[in-house]
Amino acid sequence: MDNILPAYNDPLFSILVIIILVLIVAISSFVMGSIKEKKKRKTLKSFLKGFNTKEHVLNIEEMPFDSTLIKPLSLLAEAFSNQGEYQKSINLNIYLIEHIDTFFDKEKILEQLGRTYLKAGFLKRSESIFLQILNKHPRNIQTLYNLGIVYELLHEYDKALNTLIPLNILEEDTKILEAHIKLNRLLNNRKISPNEKVQKLEALLENKHYAYRRIIKALFSLNLEVAWNNIQLDKIDSILDILWFLPSSNLNLDIISSSETLLAIYLAKGYIKPNEVTLKSNIFAIDTIIAVKQTGSDNIDLLFNYGCGKCKQHFPISFTRCPKCYAIDAIQIKETLAKKKSQTNYSLL
Numbered sequence: 148m149d150n151i152l153p154a155y156n157d158p159l160f161s162i163l164v165i166i167i168l169v170l171i172v173a174i175s176s177f178v179m180g181s182i183k184e185k186k187k188r189k190t191l192k193s194f195l196k197g198f199n200t201k202e203h204v205l206n207i208e209e210m211p212f213d214s215t216l217i218k219p220l221s222l223l224a225e226a227f228s229n230q231g232e233y234q235k236s237i238n239l240n241i242y243l244i245e246h247i248d249t250f251f252d253k254e255k256i257l258e259q260l261g262r263t264y265l266k267a268g269f270l271k272r273s274e275s276i277f278l279q280i281l282n283k284h285p286r287n288i289q290t291l292y293n294l295g296i297v298y299e300l301l302h303e304y305d306k307a308l309n310t311l312i313p314l315n316i317l318e319e320d321t322k323i324l325e326a327h328i329k330l331n332r333l334l335n336n337r338k339i340s341p342n343e344k345v346q347k348l349e350a351l352l353e354n355k356h357y358a359y360r361r362i363i364k365a366l367f368s369l370n371l372e373v374a375w376n377n378i379q380l381d382k383i384d385s386i387l388d389i390l391w392f393l394p395s396s397n398l399n400l401d402i403i404s405s406s407e408t409l410l411a412i413y414l415a416k417g418y419i420k421p422n423e424v425t426l427k428s429n430i431f432a433i434d435t436i437i438a439v440k441q442t443g444s445d446n447i448d449l450l451f452n453y454g455c456g457k458c459k460q461h462f463p464i465s466f467t468r469c470p471k472c473y474a475i476d477a478i479q480i481k482e483t484l485a486k487k488k489s490q491t492n493y494s495l496l
């Protein structure tokens with residue numbers, strides 16, 4: 148040994164050996180790291196290839212890439228997505244993702260691609276994209292919310308609830324969202340009896356995080372008596388359309404006659420004969436119809452449309468999540484007066 152390594156006992160030699168060892172470790176970890184990164188990039192590329200459709204809507208595949216294109220193309224993709232041109236938006240996003248090297252630079256574009264797939268109804272693709280993002284950036288709050296929406300739309304409520312765990316760790320207030328998902332899970336649960344469902348729904352009325360409108364609507368379709376017993380007069384604005392479109396056979400005259408507001412609504416509707424002409428509901432449209440009825444005319448009806456308190460869009464049908472921005476608990480019921488058509492009686496239930 149002494150012949151092979153003559154300076155073995157020399158402390159300088161020991162230091163040299165340590166330096167060589169450190170260098171070997173550093174070089175090998177650098178090499179391993181770059182191989183791993185290359186592998187990751189390859190995985191993401193092959194992952195995206197699975198989504199690449201053969202429809203060359205934009206002919207951008209052969210376009211030479213330049214980093215200055217990222218911003219304008221990303222904005223263009225967003226504009227396409229907002230206009231409902233989902234395929235064009237998807238193609239642009241995939242083009243950008245394939246040409247950008249680092250995850251940091253393409254995270255926002257991946258998010259946009261996931262949202263576009265969500266809007267276009269490709270829920271499984273959207274789920275894959277969001278999971279890819281979270282795999283690299285588990286603290287991406289908006290992506291956690293978006294993944295929850297995907298699972299909710301897939302009716303995978305337990306998975307949707309699981310997305311709330313990291314959100315809570317990240318100090319997000321998810322109480323209303325949790326109530327929303329749990330209510331969906333209850334309403335779509337076919338394993339429990341209607342009676343059990345009614346009991347559970349009635350109990351949830353005590354919890355302020357649960358949407359009153361959704362519970363009453365479900366109760367009217369499950370048990371009329373329980374629904375009527377839980378009418379809260381201070382929340383009538385949020386269920387006026389449901390009450391208005393109830394068939395006359397579903398009315399509870401005992402409860403209606405105990406409230407001037409309810410009497411006024413069904414007087415305006417034409418289900419109750421006007422014994423008392425001074426009825427007032429303090430709902431402008433209802434009181435206007437009653438005033439017009441007093442003149443002998445009976446040709447005014449109510450039309451409803453539904454606004455989103457967050458994105459301010461309006462829709463002709465009711466929703467639990469805004470179809471545009473996916474906000475929950477944001478529905479605003481707007482009633483307008485309209486000329487009565489021959490047949491407008493239908494139930495929302």
Ligand SMILES: [Zn+2]
Nearest residue numbers: 455458469472
């Ligand atoms: Zn909205």
